[in-house]
Amino acid sequence: MRNWKFNHIDFSTYPGYSGKDLGVFWSPEKTTFKIWAPTAQMVELRLYKDGVHGESYYKTNLQKKENGTWGTILTGDYEGKFYTFRVNDGEWLDEVAGIYARCVGANGLRGMIYNPNTTNPEEWVFDNGPRYNSFTYAVIYETHVRDFSIAENSGIENKGKFLGFTEEGTRPPEGVKTGIDHLKELGVTHVHLLPVNDFVTVDEEKPLEKYNWGYDPMHYNALEGSYATDPYDGRKRIVEFKKLVKALHANGIGVILDVVFNHTYYAKESVFNQIVPGYFYRQKEDGSFSNASGCGNEVASEREMVRKYIIDTLNYWVEEFHVDGFRFDLMGIHDLKTMQEIRKSLDKIDRGLFLYGEGWAADQSPMPESKRAVKKNTSAMRRIASFNDDFRDALKGNHGDKKSKGFISGLNLREEAIKFGITAAVYHPQVNYGYIDTVETAWAAEPDQCINYVSCHDNYTLWDKLKQSLPKATDEDLRKRVKLAGALVLTSQGVPLLHAGVDFCRTKGGNGNSYKSPDSVNQIDWSRKNEYLDVFEYFQKLIQLRKNHPAFRMTSADAIRRDLNFCAEYKIGVVSYCLDGKAAGDSWSKVFLIFNGNEEEVELPLPEGRYKVVADANSINEEGVKVVEDTVVVEPISLKILVHAENG
Structure with missing residues (x-):
């Protein structure tokens, strides 16, 4: 044996x-x-x-x-x-x-x-995705191929398939836009797809009998067959995924792939171990497989031929499928040198590719943390970003505790952690890091190294987290809190990421770990878009606001330290700050933002001059809804964005 x-x-x-x-x-x-x-x-x-x-x-x-x-x-x-x-x-x-x-x-x-x-689809040679001078321009929408279209009310013919992303003009009975039309209408710049490479736990011959997110890899260079119209002919999945990429690119939307190089589904039985036993995995001192992934094994990225394999694979996805970036699952398991070499290798192909990942592991690793791509080492990985879970938990409470609260659910003394997210996790002299529970200091060197988010596929949806931490809250109250969260994520420095459906209060019925739950839990219910259309339109206008105004997406840490000033007197449950728009090349010379997480209204003095209100709890209008001076009142659980009236 x-x-x-x-x-x-x-x-x-x-x-x-x-x-x-x-x-x-x-x-x-x-x-x-x-x-x-x-x-x-x-x-x-x-x-x-x-x-x-x-x-x-x-x-x-x-x-x-x-x-x-x-x-x-x-x-x-x-x-x-x-x-x-x-x-x-x-x-x-x-x-x-x-x-x-x-x-x-x-x-x-x-x-x-x-x-x-x-x-190759027709005219594939001319296909390319969007490129920006800075990744801070990106607005990422994280979704799952199957979730996106599987619901009966999606109006999409190729339900649960790659081709679902290619269909235009799709509508539910309520008449709102779904599918790719929804993405265009919302205004996101990139779609982040949960794993599309070949994974184990869904039987491709009977794809609807079982569900899985796909974080159980089998083949890293081949596509998942359950997302294809024909799982038997491997060419079909390639053709259909290329059509997905081409359709999104044709509409100005980039494609980012979630890649799971930190572990494989099988250990002893894996493809790696059947070719070179033991080599592709880290071991404990007793020689057994170590388990920083929490899935029974961890890939030894630091070994020469493992590193080559990862880089070869990423290069292949870029060159063959024209993808625009990668999100690394449990990136904190990978060694720093491999992540640095990945960046170098991909830059030789295209410097516009966006790389980011989870800066943590799920368990202990035999490799010292100082050598791994954990969040606190982000500054050593230039032009690679980490998820800002500090901001996430400050916004809504601890991700795993359904009863815990954060700034948007009325918990005070989270203001410094909110400021940490607003400043994209770069060092800012006005952030008091000693008052932040989850970090000791800034961990990003530049704003394009920080992914700001309030929810993703993991854990509870934002709506479900708020419902469980605020069981007596009304539907209207919960909408306000979702809008406040969206405003904080989409106006902060760094790179915003939205969980698909957060823009219309997506629910999974309170399921906090739906990785293998059925479609009835995971599917995007497009009827909610019509029900929560005010929330969708609010997110839509926030994204357009971000695109229109570079003050919300500064490209350097020096600019953030210089041109973002926490200019108002501190109030419990309130975060407010000023932006020097002129210095950022914005048409707005001075911008004043106030976020009120309290259950009661607050009144704040304004910086000198007259200001027009361009955003409040329910509306966003760049022309301004009214002009104020001296002081401004901000309603409970809401925001005000004000622009110096010299702008018109």
């Missing part, structure tokens, strides 16, 4: 390989196969006519090549055939499609040989 403990092995002695030819590559005349398997004594290649069923019709052995690689060439046209590798390192391991499989049959059991040129 195989020993799955590896404390007797020094993996640094394994030879590295720098070539770009690992995997399976088709041409009409021949197909080449090459894998890195330095411990192998024999590698068998099997060919099949079917991706799921039947016996292999051809077997051959790969030849040993340089630096731990094995390869062979089959002459002739093998397009449409399926393949597996089987490694013998003293005993036979399981049959797998290999770690570089880019096209697979149903459930990823076998790789598929294909002509990539046949997977």
